[in-house]
Amino acid sequence: MILVWLLLLPLLAALFAPQVEHWRADGSRWLSLTALGLQALLLLAAAGGGGDWWLESRADWLPRLGIGWHLGLDGLSYLLLWLTVALGAVSVLISWREIRQRVAFFHCNLMLSVAGIVGVFLALDLFLFFVFWELMLIPMVLLIAIWGHDNRRYAATKFFIFTQASSLLMLIAILGLAFAHQSQTGTLSFDRDALLRLELAPGLAYWLMLGFFVAFAVKLPMVPLHTWLPDAHTEAPTAGSVLLAAILLKTGAYGLLRFSLPLFPAASADFSPVAMALGVAGILYGAKLAFAQDDMKRLVAYTSVSHMGFVLLGIYALNGMALQGAVMQMLAHGFSTAALFIVVGMLQERWHTRDLRQLGGLWTQLPRLSGFTLLFALASLGLPGLANFIAEFLILAGAFQRSWPLTAVAALGLVGAALYALLLVQRGLWGGGAPAPGRHDCSRREWLVLGALALALFWFGLHPQPVLDLVREPLVQLLDAPHHAAESPPRLPVGSWL
Amino acid sequence: MTELPVEHGLLFAAALFCIGLVGVLIRRNLIFILMSLELMLNATAFVFVLGGALHGNADGQVMFLMILTLAAAEIAVALALVVHLYRRYRSLDADRLEAMKG
Amino acid sequence: MTTLFYLTMLIALLAALQVVRGLNAVHALLHLIVALLALALLFFLLGAPFAAALEVIVYAGAIMVLMVFVIMMLNQGDAAVEQERAWLDGASWRGPGLLCALLLLELGYLLLASDTGSAGWRPVAAAEVGRALYGPYLLLVELASMLLLAALVGAWHLARALKNRRGEES
């Protein structure tokens, strides 16, 4: 029941947002916050079950087609749900003043999107997963299209088409699995548990895996399928960017972990060199593009490409360390990039420009905000002590065990990160030409949001153990799939280097 | 009762059909277009009658009757529209009907 | 008899050609009637006297009369012939003609390749058709009546406006 309520709460909030606004001008904001708060309470209540799934919820939906309502909560989803709730709340808080028009509808969309994301993180029936997967996009598209910046239509359309078209491929793959199940057992099934037991022919498995992979890779995003991301991020309102960067991108990685790898262990292992190479390409290419940008928000957007390249690399390194690193990176990227988007949003609110050529010398004006910017830029470049570092180190350490040359190239991404992050600091915060004075520094609400994010980054940088423990069990299970055991790389490839 | 090679009958029907088709394609006058349509329908009717004779059952002629009905129904509506067209444009030019495109 | 067959076919085709390339609507209509009569003869020769009769009565009779009526009503005159001549220049023939020839070629190829036997050649008398119509195809007849009803209602509705408008014009 907890799981159902987790889903229902944001839905209800979305439903009642317009009504509440009639009573109170900012009622919908409080309503959203309340819903998220209640979700957090539910999550607290749900913590720490035993077994494969801490909580499960099953019901019939379309039994004729083998489609069921099947939700499940384990450490991995638990972690991502927390991320969702936390950043959902952050999104509400930061749009407090930015969004002044059609507030109720805004929160309606925000909450719908959150509901979809929660569903994605919980669904264990592939059909249900697909439904949520599509569903979280629509409100997101609307967020971009209604409250976005100048070029919002283009960005929204691109986002929509990229994600939807790729997810159709996933739908085909899902159906392929279901029919494979039918041919083996005589009944259709979309249930993950049932599909895990399938014995697929290698060729078929590879193609189906690709279907899943493409959908997830677009969402991740993976180079060269990333081009929707900078546009979407740049044009979205701050809350939209936060939601996109912090949570939506994670659904891609989550999908890989939850479905792609366990359903097609052998095919994934075969495919992993390609995926890792693409991940590395993403790391470097994203960094390079970030370095080239003048638009602050676009810069941050491209850093996402780079960071999520690490996630891809980590996931397809297919060992515990890298997988844990990838999950950690999902979390860390969620916090750090969201924070950077928030900062950019605040700067834009004050100066009505995001162009680094026009900014500069902000430190003089806004020491606090600049301090936060600096901190988040440092997190983005993977400074030890902050969460991103743990993540990247674990990913690299794990990936190194699988392919040292790729990892060596990927590590260059650290230099790239230094280049763009410090460029941001240097061009935005330092330098002379300070814009017109008289802008107020952080308000209390902004302080709260940024401070909380900074705290989270420090906390998980210095004490990542809770996260690692949460996901240990699911990841170990993932790796214990029988096919992986045969595929696991030899322990000492480095010994024969020379 | 003559035994006509079926192929020849069919070929005749096809030829008649195509002649009608050419008429539809090249004429601009709607009256001619309608007449060409009649030719096409008759060509098909011939096929059915031929079939009925070939297999010795009545189905072919029943179908012929249906085609006849259709032709009558169609021509009634069509002529009403043609008259409208003429009233409107003082012409029977089918190419005048191009307000909607793209 | 076979000669008569082919001769009739030829007449039908020639008349059809005249319909398609005719300039004067009334002449074309007459050619059409010739073609229909030729078809009726063919039907008769094929042992379908009922069909032949209907072809003459309903088609060449009723339907064509309707057309004559309309043509006369619109009363286009000689200007129309010139108009037709202008519309039917060589260029407008070529493309469609080629396309249709292609179609005929394809159809001919497919049809001539058939090896339909001619086992059951048998004339089908009017009585037989009548039995079929009021036996298994009774429902069809009813539906055909609905079809005619539809045409009736439609044509009547469309024609009504003409009456109205004429009233307005006058």
Added chain:
Amino acid sequence: MIGAAELRALLPLMLVALTAIGTLLLAGFRRDARLAALGYQGGLLLTLLTLPWALPEQPLEVTPLLRIDGFFGYFAALFVLVAMAVGLMMQRQVRSKTSGERVEESYVLLAICLLGALVLAGAQHFAALFVGLELISVASFALVAYPCGGRPSTDIRQRNSLEAGLKYLVLSSVASGFLLFGIGCLYLDSGSLAFAPLPPSTSLALPGLALLLVGVAFKLALVPFHFWSPDIYQGAPTPVAALVATLSKGALFAVMLRYLWFGALQELETLVPAVALLASLSMLGGNLLALRQRDIKRLLAYSSIAHLGYLLLVLLAIGHAGVAIEAGAFYVLAYSLTTLGAFALIGCVCEAGDEPDYRLEAFAGLIWRAPLLGASLMLILLSLAGIPLTVGFIGKFYIVAAGVDAGLWWLLAVLVAGSAIGLYYYLRIILIMLAPQSEPSGIGGGRWLVYGLTLLLVLLGVYPLPVLQWLPVL
């Protein structure tokens, strides 16, 4: 021949025919649009209500022409519902126009259309196919050109409907010619007009089927036989366009489904490349044509071209995939429901003013003007695009399922590509709808129909089980 059981099974058809005649008589008795509507809707409601009773337990052959079974029942119910919705749209139009167009006849014609559709739903014989088809066609010729016959409505409407009517008539007749020629070949081949497995040896069946396909493709408006459809959609009165888009296409598709199901399958093998070609061309061409279309009705026409292209996958899958029939049946439902919703909404929004405005810009800011209508439009478009929680998604899901089951990978790839293009223009309308309101313009009547259809669309999208449970009866 026709006994009590047969008569009972024929009840729906008889009721519909009676509705047509009754409405005509009512109109003759007193020219009152409301009365005619009442008669029409009452007759159809009665048909719908008696339908479960009329359906026999076992499939029943009523004369060689019809086969009354679950398949018939499903489609009959669907078509009656569609016809009722179209009737409602028609009624709304009367109420919004005080000019007093004579609409009584249109109900008669609608009923005849429906009769044709029911015949098609039950047809197991080419004669029935032909007559059913022509019933729909002839009635819709008149309906498309309907405004010509009324008292002067606006000039553009008259001009367009005249043009549409003539184009439809001529082109449809040409297509009928092809269809008939095809049927003739098949008849010549087998000596029977009943749907039956074709004898394997004959070669006349091939040109027959090919020509039949031409006729069918025209009626379904598949590329390259699609040219008529945008003009007809644009020119016809909106309810009639809805009728042409849903009823005639759906009925023809139903009969093709049954024909192929009855055994023309092995012959289809040689036709597969042709059908696949048509499907691909339609999926791509339809969506491409709609891409930047500025007229909402034409856009819908193009989008239905694409949808019928998707639907063609079912025909190809029918021999290989168990779900194909179900998929086809459900997709017709989903497509009809969504398209009806779209047209109802067009009637509501675009025809509010004196002069109908079918530009996409008519929807600008709709969601702020009329939030519920805007939401409905959004849901309808999402359903067309096949996004979950709408009936369109279940439909597309089914289609893809059939394609996957039958292994039609290339066509699925084309489907994905086509859908991707389609997303663009669906979203484009949504974005226009979301734009800040330009100028305030009124909203016409008939919004309850839109809400109802949208609700149904969502309900069946979330919980299609009732329909799904019915499908295996087919």
Added chain:
Amino acid sequence: MAALLLWIPLMPLLSSLLLLLAGARLGERPVALLGVGSVALSALFSLAAILSFSASDGVAWGIETLPWFSALGLEVGFSLHFDGLSAVMVGVITGVGLLIHLYSVAYMAGDADFARFFAYLNLFVAMMLILVLAGDFLLLYLGWEGVGLCSFLLIGFWYRQPENGYAARKAFVVTRIGDVALALGLLILVQQFGMLNIQDSVDQARQLWPGSDLAGWVALLLLGGAVGKSAQLPLQTWLPDAMAGPTPVSALIHAATMVTAGVYLIARTQGIFMLAPQVLQLVALVGAMTLFLAACSALVQHDLKRILAYSTISQIGYMFFALGTGAFSAAVFHLMTHAFFKALLFLAAGQVIMSLHHEQDTRRMGGLLRPMPFSALCFAIGCAALAALPLTSGFYSKDAILLQAYAQGGAGFAWWLALAGALVTALYSLRLFVRLFLGDCRTLPEPDNRPLLCWPLGILCLLALFGALIPQPLHDVFSAAPQAHVPLPVHLLVLAMPVIGLVAGIWLLLRHRDWRQAFATGALARWWRAGWGFDVLYDWLLVRPLLWLARVNRRDLADLPVQLLVWTSRICHQGLSRLQSGRLRHYAVGIVGGAVLILAVVL
């Protein structure tokens, strides 16, 4: 005792956090108190730790304070380790750091960002202490990157000048290239041992790796890290630019402590390096080359702080040379004495610069002996130690390096370079002193002799002179180098080299004015002045291509296929729409054409 160790880095860390969060609201005095006090406490704790360490007869002790994280296949803890090497480093950092903090209170007085300065400075001290106390490689890496960050922040401390920001970024990025190498080295360790504890890893390596290439690779990658942080060839280019920061920063970070982190790292992982003799030779070569090149560059610089910067590079080159030749304790010894005299030089230079209103160009200095005798004294002592004149601390350490190196490997190429470097060192030391204090007075100074400026200098003078007497408990850390006989001529040569340099310098100074002039304006001098052209080289090789790439691909080429698709579908749309001509006959052609098509497919 363990808690004591923990508090050594924690004190400055806490005060730094406090200053960062609340510093802007505090006055200068509380800030200074907090900043200096925390370091003083830290120094006190260090002293206590060192004393108790000595008392316990030099047994290394480490503490596992907290687990950091344990992932699947890797466990890392916040463990600290204290042994002789750490003791020396901690002593230097807190001792010199305290003095520099004191000095900074005076130096930075009145700056608007006083609190921020101390926050960064304390953060730096904390990070440096973490670096040297870390018992785990990952913690060391944390400190390693942390000091880099502080260096970045402090170089860019006066952020309004764009060139400062540029220098800061350059420093960070260049060192990060080294850091990547270091990280890769750690990755090998993780892969091999599944842990990153320094002592255990080194022990494991000792046991498992003899004869394996792995040691070589790890050592090479660690060297990469060290080279970056310590500004050795080929990553030395950032340090001269780093002089953009406030002078106390240069003294603390870019002379005394941070830049020696590389030396510390190699000394710390000596066990691994010993398994890879080729890499060790490479270390020596890198050190020797660097020391010579940098010394030459120092000889021709005009900017006071750049001279000192190159001299720092050069001196660290000595340390590397020592490490490479196996003279580990000599290297650490030199590290300490260098910290003393280089800090002294920088602080004195800071005093001079302040007195001359932030004039740094030595060409506009001169004749300061009379107005600023104290500074002159400091400089004299500093330069003497730098030049390794006998009886100064620098003399002992450099002597130790050269002699031990000779004893280990004889007089190789590297050794001769090092010897030549000693000569050049003496030359530029002399030049520096002469330029500043002798000759005509070109800019009138306003001497600033606040006690806080002078006292630390005084103490550093003493340390520069007698620092060599401080005992270094290193015998347990490094495997003792086998004693070898060094012949007396070598002894004498090493002893005499600085003196020779000095004499030659004086001779040049007095006699060959024209020749000097010609040399100073010549191409060679220009080349040396530009740091042997490394900056230009890297500019052409790396920076420009990168910028070009960035400019060319700003709009993301990967988007092109997408645009192409969009364009294609638009064209198709237009074409198809044009077919939709509205004409009945054209539509009919469509039908017939379609029929032809279908029949053709069927045929």
